[in-house]
């Protein structure tokens with residue numbers, strides 16, 4: 001009886017909950033040097049965005065791994081990806097047991113809104129904390145990166161950069177500026193809420209088949225110092241130009257991969273054109289991840305004007321408005 005009770009107490013303590021926001025990359029990561037370890041081919045810079053959030057509770061000490069996302073049991077490849085990460089953490093902590101994971105997203109997953117970024121950032125923090133590990137932000141970002149490259153950046157609030165090293169230990173994110181540094185608005189237009197047919201995990205593997213990859217990597221290296229300085233000096237036009245150029249450059253790699261990847265929908269292109277038409281009056285720039293949805297970046301002074309234009313064409317329930325968010329954090333309110 002006493003043994004049973006003490007094991008219950010231990011398992012109670014081996015539970016932790018963490019939350020993380022998604023992020024939107026201005027210079028994007030596309031393609032890996034080493035696919036299995038998600039060592040990126042190129043550095044990337046993003047803004048962590050609130051309110052898009054994943055909340056995850058991890059409890060260690062079960063006989064099998066069980067994973068639930070948004071009320072549904074996760075099986076197959078999705079579960080394997082999460083279990084691989086948990087196994088890595090378990091071995092680091094020298095713990096012999098499996099875990100139960102329950103996770104909820106505040107937004108539709110698999111639609112290019114970077115649910116894997118917030119998801120693997122929250123998982124890295126919750127699962128390591130539940131094992132009593134006190135990891136640095138850099139260590140957490142490396143762990144999160146194994147699950148999803150972009151997750152490495154969601155460990156931090158505000159603006160962060162993910163380095164592209166030659167080894168896993170050299171490929172981590174760090175903060176460029178906190179969320180309070182610059183009030184940017186990111187208005188997301190949900191062109192589609194459908195799950196994408198090719199995951200970014202599979203998409204990254206195709207990047208090397210594009211003839212244009214080496215020129216993209218050169219332009220990323222050229223734009224990185226410019227973007228860092230645009231962020232530090234709050235130069236919105238420079239940031240916006242780089243954002244548009246880089247997302248078009250990444251989509252050109254996708255379009256010219258073998259087989260080609262077409263994430264853009266006619267409506268995506270329509271919005272891109274409209275934003276350019278509005279630009280003389282409205283400071284807004286687009287960026288698009290691996291999906292058809294469009295992020296429109298703007299500054300407080302132009303937000304109202306931009307929203308008015310968008311609402312003439314799109315329904316309010318197709319929009320999500322985001323602002324700079326904090327880095328991954330722990331919560332005392334567990335999901336089970």
Ligand code: PMV
Nearest residue numbers: 025028029148149150200290
């Ligand atoms: O982290 P992943 O494997 O979902 O890849 C992210 C890819 C993009 O969102 C398209 C770009 C980025 O850097 O976030």
